[in-house]
Each structure stands twice: as C-alpha cells, then as structure tokens.
Amino acid sequence: MTARDKNSELFTRQYTGREAMVEHYSDEKIKELETTARLIRRHIIQMIFDAGSGHPGGSLSATDVMVALYFDIMEHNPDDIKWPDRDRFVLSKGHAAPALYACLAETGYFPVEELKTLRLIGSRLQGHPDMRKTPGVEASTGSEGQGLSMGLGMALAGKLDNKEYITYVMVGDGELNCGQCWEAAMSAAFFKADNLVAIVDRNKLQLDGPTNQIMSIEPLADKWKAFGWDVIEINGHSFPELLDALHKAKETKGIPTVIIADTVKGKGVSFMEGQVGFHGKCPSEEEYNQAMAELGGI
Amino acid sequence: MTKIKWPVEPQRPAFARALVALGNTHKDVVVASADVSTSTMTGVFAKHFPERHYNFGIAEQNMISACAGLATTGKVVYASTFAIFGTGRVYDQIRQSVCYPRLNVKLVVTHAGITVGGDGATHQMIEDIALMRALPNMTVIVPADAPETEKAVLAAADHEGPVYIRLGRANVPVCTTSEECQDFEIGKATTMREGSDVTLVGTGIMVAKCIEAAEELEKHNVSARVINLSTIKPLDKRTLIKAARETGAIVTAEEHSVVTGMGAAVALVLAENAHVPMKRVGIPDSFGESGSSDELMQKYGLTVDDIVDGAHDVLKRKK
Structure with missing residues (x-):
C-alpha cells in the first residue's frame, strides 16, 4: 500500500489544469501532517542528542518538505523498496539525514527503534545517507552538489523507460554555491526533464553564516528561470502551500520545476531558529529537554 | 636492435565497436559523453542508438553523478571523455556518486598518457591509474591494444560495479593475437x-x-x-x-x-x-x-x- 492510498479518502482530486489548485486538502489532513512533522522533529532532536553529533538546523528546516513528500505526495511502497515505478527522493543536502531517516522509519522502511543507532558503529544509519545500507534511501549523498545530477539521471532513465515516476531532489541553499548544481540545472532543462522536481531548502544560513554574506545566491528565482526552469516560491513550512506547489510541479510539462521553499533553519525549536550555531551542533542536555518540551503535544 | 613489424590499430574504434555490440545485446546499456564524443567515438553508438546516448556537454561532474543516477535504475552506464577530464576533474563525483554506492558505471577514457603529444601537459593524464586504483570498489583496466580493448569493454558490462578503462589516442601495435x-x-x-x-x-x-x-x-x-x-x-x-x-x-x-x-x-x-x-x-x-x-x-x-x-x-x- 502506498502512502497515497492510505490517505486517499482525505482529499479529492480536482484536476482542472496547470494553473489551478489541483488538490484540495481537508483541515484534518493538514493538521495530521503538522502533527507528523512535530513527531519527525522530536525524532531529529532525539537522534542527534543520542548520537552526540549531527546537523539539527538544516534537518529541522527541511522537515516539512520531507513530510509532505513521504506522507502525501510521493507514491512509494516501504514493503517493496525496489518497486520500479516508485517516486524517488534524493536528499542532496545529505547532512539533513536525520529528517530523512525519521520519515523512512515512520513510513515503515525500518523500525522506529533503529533511529537510536544514528552514527553508531555498525549502524545502517550513517551520518550521511547511504543507499546501500539504509532501506528507502535512493542515493548516497553528503558531498554537496551532486544530488541534483543523480536525480537527473533517475529522471532520464524514467523517460527512457516510459515510466511515470517523479524524482524529487532537495538541495540546500548553501549547496547552490556548488557549480555542479548549475551544470545539472542547465542540462535538466536541456533534456526537458519535466519529471524532475528540485526543492531548495532556502533557510538562508550556511555553516559559516548567512548565505547573503558568505556567498550570495541571489537573485535565486531569476537564476533558475534563466536556466529554463519553472519556479514556484512558497513558504516551506506551510503544508497547504507545499502540497499545492508539489502538485503543480507534477503537472508541469516540458521543463523541470524548482520549488524555492522559504524556511527557517532550526524550525520548531525556539532557540535554534535562525541560529547559525546549530548548523552542526548537538544540543546540551538542558537544550535537549527544552527542545523536546517545545515539540511536545503530539 | 630488433624491430617487430606489428600491425597497428587505434583503440577507440574497437571501443566503439564493442559499445554498438552491447547496444544490440544489452538493452540496459546507455552511454554518456561530455562534448568530445567525436573524439572518444561514443558518437558511433549515438548514431545507432540516439535515444540511449546523452551528451552532457563540457560538464563532467554533472555527467558522472547523472550516470550514477541512471545506474540506480538498473542501467549499465558507459561514460566517456578524455582521461584528463574524466578522472582528476571528477574524482569526488567518481568517489561519492559511483564508487561508494558501488554503481554500475563504466568509465572509459581515451587520450590517456603522454602520447597525446602536441596538446602538452594540460592534456596528458599520467596519474589517473594512481587516482582510480586508490578507490574502493573500483576495477582498473588498461588494455594492451585494440582487440583487448574490445574484450575489456564487453567484459565490463557483465561485471557488477564501477570499472575504469584507460585508452590512448594513437595507433597501438596489435600484440594480443596469440x-x-x-x-x-x-x-x-x-x-x-x-x-x-x-x-x-x-x-x-x-x-x-x-x-x-x-x-x-x-x-x-x-x-x-x-x-x-x-x-x-x-x-x-x-x-x-x-x-x-x-x-x-x-x-x-x-x-x-x-x-x-x-x-x-x-x-x-x-x-x-x-x-x-x-x-x-x-x-x-x-x-x-x-x-x-x-x-x-x-x-x-x-x-x-x-x-x-x-x-x-x-x-x-x-x-
């Protein structure tokens, strides 16, 4: 059973063309996703605290996008992980692995219990995603800049094999400093890879500081447009906006789509929000307790 | 001084022959080039199987990682460019995108070594064997001549995992006929x-x-x-x-x-x-x-x- 099937009664399809809102979601459905996102965020804090290291900031900013994909948008099957027609997700910003692992565990790819093993020796949950070790991970990533190209390869294979699956790639905004991202952007448009969707986790911070101070990527939407992509700009923490944009992206024909998701690094934990210091820092015990309290109420 | 009269043959047409043969026998074989398909002769495959050839232009990093993505779906991917652009320039992509996940990408480079000649040091790749043999999961093959090139390229298709095949530009004595x-x-x-x-x-x-x-x-x-x-x-x-x-x-x-x-x-x-x-x-x-x-x-x-x-x-x- 796919995640889509599970939830199919919660919304009705209303395809009325590219420009129109293609899906209507009930308030309950949105609430359910928000609740799931809080659960995923608790897992993230727990995992990084248990491991003693990891990247909370970029995991928390990426959470809502991944929840929208894994718990609603993507057709995938945890019981048949090699299903050839599955939608693919590539986490190009591999340091947000805790968010991905939590989504995979909660959708049934491996036991939730196993999240405790993040970064431990012998674990299937490596510090950065490993497609050979972790069920459900589609690409080994972590060296910034390569995931969009990998996703493009998957999309090209889909075209060649006349398959309808969509490949989603999440890139970080700092990652867009990498030239390879723009090589991929150029060629995806050239190859008319409309089955490729990029999502930029635009949290506006990279390891050394604000992206506009370290290496500015603005004007970001114009850059993607110039490279031949359809650009959708949204609030990356709003499920109605995320779902709407992801459905639109699916329907776009002839060119690839990028969703620039405006996000907050450390989203959901007050003292981590917008703090560059929590890019790759494990919370102290006190911080952990406060974070878990803030994310409570599931 | 003995001088054996070897018949000579370049390796690249042999590579092209093998690719076309694979195109016919292996439906999952696809080929990637980085603008120099005329020189590497992957262009021959492109003529026979245009829908299974991708030219990524002068963007080797993107090519290697995209080949990895293609390989995740079960494709057997042959990527080709000059040795100088297909190794050092994309070492990290070969390491992270291909070798670490042990994907079926066959990197066949041409114009290796000093015999490239007139182009000079910037085009003479003489440390690629060192780079490629340092990588876990990589197989490194340097065929002796054209017939061995053909055999190596064919063998790579049935070998599970990454393969590096190093070819030259010039005519090579045919010495593996025995x-x-x-x-x-x-x-x-x-x-x-x-x-x-x-x-x-x-x-x-x-x-x-x-x-x-x-x-x-x-x-x-x-x-x-x-x-x-x-x-x-x-x-x-x-x-x-x-x-x-x-x-x-x-x-x-x-x-x-x-x-x-x-x-x-x-x-x-x-x-x-x-x-x-x-x-x-x-x-x-x-x-x-x-x-x-x-x-x-x-x-x-x-x-x-x-x-x-x-x-x-x-x-x-x-x-």
Whole structure:
C-alpha cells in the first residue's frame, strides 16, 4: 500500500489544469501532517542528542518538505523498496539525514527503534545517507552538489523507460554555491526533464553564516528561470502551500520545476531558529529537554 | 636492435565497436559523453542508438553523478571523455556518486598518457591509474591494444560495479593475437612469453614494447618472461608472485607516472610476498610537454631500450 492510498479518502482530486489548485486538502489532513512533522522533529532532536553529533538546523528546516513528500505526495511502497515505478527522493543536502531517516522509519522502511543507532558503529544509519545500507534511501549523498545530477539521471532513465515516476531532489541553499548544481540545472532543462522536481531548502544560513554574506545566491528565482526552469516560491513550512506547489510541479510539462521553499533553519525549536550555531551542533542536555518540551503535544 | 613489424590499430574504434555490440545485446546499456564524443567515438553508438546516448556537454561532474543516477535504475552506464577530464576533474563525483554506492558505471577514457603529444601537459593524464586504483570498489583496466580493448569493454558490462578503462589516442601495435590472449578475464594477467631470468610486466601500450625488449634480451642470452597486466585492480597477485619467485627479478613498464602507478602497485605486492630486485619504467615525477608521441616516449624514458636497461639493472642486482 502506498502512502497515497492510505490517505486517499482525505482529499479529492480536482484536476482542472496547470494553473489551478489541483488538490484540495481537508483541515484534518493538514493538521495530521503538522502533527507528523512535530513527531519527525522530536525524532531529529532525539537522534542527534543520542548520537552526540549531527546537523539539527538544516534537518529541522527541511522537515516539512520531507513530510509532505513521504506522507502525501510521493507514491512509494516501504514493503517493496525496489518497486520500479516508485517516486524517488534524493536528499542532496545529505547532512539533513536525520529528517530523512525519521520519515523512512515512520513510513515503515525500518523500525522506529533503529533511529537510536544514528552514527553508531555498525549502524545502517550513517551520518550521511547511504543507499546501500539504509532501506528507502535512493542515493548516497553528503558531498554537496551532486544530488541534483543523480536525480537527473533517475529522471532520464524514467523517460527512457516510459515510466511515470517523479524524482524529487532537495538541495540546500548553501549547496547552490556548488557549480555542479548549475551544470545539472542547465542540462535538466536541456533534456526537458519535466519529471524532475528540485526543492531548495532556502533557510538562508550556511555553516559559516548567512548565505547573503558568505556567498550570495541571489537573485535565486531569476537564476533558475534563466536556466529554463519553472519556479514556484512558497513558504516551506506551510503544508497547504507545499502540497499545492508539489502538485503543480507534477503537472508541469516540458521543463523541470524548482520549488524555492522559504524556511527557517532550526524550525520548531525556539532557540535554534535562525541560529547559525546549530548548523552542526548537538544540543546540551538542558537544550535537549527544552527542545523536546517545545515539540511536545503530539 | 630488433624491430617487430606489428600491425597497428587505434583503440577507440574497437571501443566503439564493442559499445554498438552491447547496444544490440544489452538493452540496459546507455552511454554518456561530455562534448568530445567525436573524439572518444561514443558518437558511433549515438548514431545507432540516439535515444540511449546523452551528451552532457563540457560538464563532467554533472555527467558522472547523472550516470550514477541512471545506474540506480538498473542501467549499465558507459561514460566517456578524455582521461584528463574524466578522472582528476571528477574524482569526488567518481568517489561519492559511483564508487561508494558501488554503481554500475563504466568509465572509459581515451587520450590517456603522454602520447597525446602536441596538446602538452594540460592534456596528458599520467596519474589517473594512481587516482582510480586508490578507490574502493573500483576495477582498473588498461588494455594492451585494440582487440583487448574490445574484450575489456564487453567484459565490463557483465561485471557488477564501477570499472575504469584507460585508452590512448594513437595507433597501438596489435600484440594480443596469440592463443593465450584470447580468453580475456578481468583480474587475470596474461603471460605473453615464457622466460626464466627476469620478468617484464607491461600494461597498455608498453606491453608490445616489453615483448620487443624480451627479443632484444634474448640476443644477450637473457630469458625474459613477459606479462600483460591489463587489470591493475584487482591485481593478479598469484601470477606476479609466481613470476618473481621463478625469475627472481621484475621490471614494470607503464605509460604513466612511476609515482603510485602500476609499477608501484606491483612493488607493494612483491615487497610483502616475494622480495626481488625491481625496476619501474615509467614517466618520472614530472609533467609532460608538447612533442610527437615518439619524441615524448624517448624523452620520458618509455622506449624498448629503457626496458632493456631496466632488465640489465635488475639482473645485476640479482645475486
């Protein structure tokens, strides 16, 4: 059973063309996703605290996008992980692995219990995603800049094999400093890879500081447009906006789509929000307790 | 000085032939190029199977990672460009996107080595064997001539995981026509000629030169064994150790830097298993320069004479 099937009664399809809102979601459905996102965020804090290291900031900013994909948008099957027609997700910003692992565990790819093993020796949950070790991970990533190209390869294979699956790639905004991202952007448009969707986790911070101070990527939407992509700009923490944009992206024909998701690094934990210091820092015990309290109420 | 009249043939048309054959027999084979498909001759495959060929332009990093993505879906991907652009420039992509996840990407590079000639040092890749053999999960093959190129490219398709195949630009003597060369197997060295005093281990275009050197040595009553070490990783340790024990001296010859190339790989095996006098013939620790292939081979110590001298050197040190 796919995640889509599970939830199919919660919304009705209303395809009325590219420009129109293609899906209507009930308030309950949105609430359910928000609740799931809080659960995923608790897992993230727990995992990084248990491991003693990891990247909370970029995991928390990426959470809502991944929840929208894994718990609603993507057709995938945890019981048949090699299903050839599955939608693919590539986490190009591999340091947000805790968010991905939590989504995979909660959708049934491996036991939730196993999240405790993040970064431990012998674990299937490596510090950065490993497609050979972790069920459900589609690409080994972590060296910034390569995931969009990998996703493009998957999309090209889909075209060649006349398959309808969509490949989603999440890139970080700092990652867009990498030239390879723009090589991929150029060629995806050239190859008319409309089955490729990029999502930029635009949290506006990279390891050394604000992206506009370290290496500015603005004007970001114009850059993607110039490279031949359809650009959708949204609030990356709003499920109605995320779902709407992801459905639109699916329907776009002839060119690839990028969703620039405006996000907050450390989203959901007050003292981590917008703090560059929590890019790759494990919370102290006190911080952990406060974070878990803030994310409570599931 | 013996001069064998070898028939000559470039390796690239053989590569193209093999790709087209694979296109017919393996429906999952796809090919990627980075603008130089006319030179690498992947363009031949593109003519036969346009829908299964991707030209990524001058963007090798994107090409390698996209090939990895293609391979995740079950495609057997041949990526091709010049050695200079297909290795050092994309080392991280080969490491992270291809080798770490052990994906079915076959990297076939052309224009390797100093024999590229006139283009000069910026286009003479002489440290690629070092880079590629350092990578876990990578298989490294340097075919001796055109027929072996065809066999290696075909064999790579049925080999699970990443493969690096190194080809040159120029005409290469056809030296693998004998019986013992017919069954090409990845990881298996071929003994081209028996001998008991010294072993000459060649790879790529140096194999033919090793055979010529052996004939020259015969005139001096030196019996030289010749091994074609076309697979550099994994190394055929058994054949190498046996040769060292039986002949007591080893000379390696490669059109590559002597710094961590094939000779260095052989030296490590022998140091741990069968310590014998050894000499590495290859390009010294330096960049190349413009010139004709022959002039450069002469200047950088890659001639038959250099191999013969190397043999005399190790024979002197042999007790």
